[in-house]
Amino acid sequence: MEGGSEGDSVTLVIAASGLDFMVLGADSRGTIQDESGNRVEINTVKKIIPVANHVAVLIYGQADESIYFAKRFKFLNKTIDGVSRVAEKFAEFCRNEMQKVKDVPKHPDYFPMFGFIIAGLDPAKTGRGYTVPRS
Numbered sequence: 001m002e003g004g005s006e007g008d009s010v011t012l013v014i015a016a017s018g019l020d021f022m023v024l025g026a027d028s029r030g031t032i033q034d035e036s037g038n039r040v041e042i043n044t045v046k047k048i049i050p051v052a053n054h055v056a057v058l059i060y061g062q063a064d065e066s067i068y069f070a071k072r073f074k075f076l077n078k079t080i081d082g083v084s085r086v087a088e089k090f091a092e093f094c095r096n097e098m099q100k101v102k103d104v105p106k107h108p109d110y111f112p113m114f115g116f117i118i119a120g121l122d123p124a125k126t127g128r129g130y131t132v133p134r135s
Contacts, residue, residue: 011026011027011029011047011060011061012025012026012027013025013026013027013047013048013058013059013060013117014026014058015058015117015119015135017133017134017135018133019133020121020131020132020133021121021131021133022119022120022121022133022135024048024056024058024119025048026047026048026058027047028043028044028045028046028047029041029042029043029045030042030043030044030045030063045063046067047059047060047063049067049070049071049074050074051070051073051074051077051086051090052074052077052080052081052082052086052120053081053130054081054082054083054120054121054122054130055081055082055083055086055118055119055120055121056118056119056120057070057073057090057116057117057118058116058117058118058119059114059115059116060114060115060116060117061112061113061114061115062112062113062114063114065112065114066114066115066116069093069094069097069116070116072093072097073089073090073093076093077089077093081130082120082121082122082123082130083118083119083120083121083122083134083135084122084134085122086118086120087118090116090118117135118135119133119134119135120133120134120135121133121134122134
């Protein structure tokens with residue numbers, strides 16, 4: 001979730017579990033603002049990114065960075081499935097990506113603000129497909 005004061009954007013992402021399914025939802029509002037305060041709001045941002053057959057990443061915060069991470073992860077991990085396995089590999093992927101840029105000079109006031117919810121289904125222990133919801 002972003003913002004909180006008047007004029008700030010707030011992202012809504014939801015991962016709700018049922019007995020053997022997940023329901024995912026997100027708004028589509030995105031805000032672009034420059035240093036002088038000029039601001040544009042768009043309603044076409046996709047904040048639910050499928051990364052496996054039974055798993056999606058829900059994003060919030062700065063969309064450019066978070067969408068990059070989710071799509072790059074999907075591209076590099078085409079055969080992975082199951083929410084627990086994806087979450088474990090996604091955390092490892094994010095740590096590795098951050099290590100790559102740890103020594104790159106940055107503006108002292110800049111820190112990207114974004115986050116993820118990994119949601120979907122894990123395989124059932126009985127071998128009856130993917131029916132265990134988790135986020």
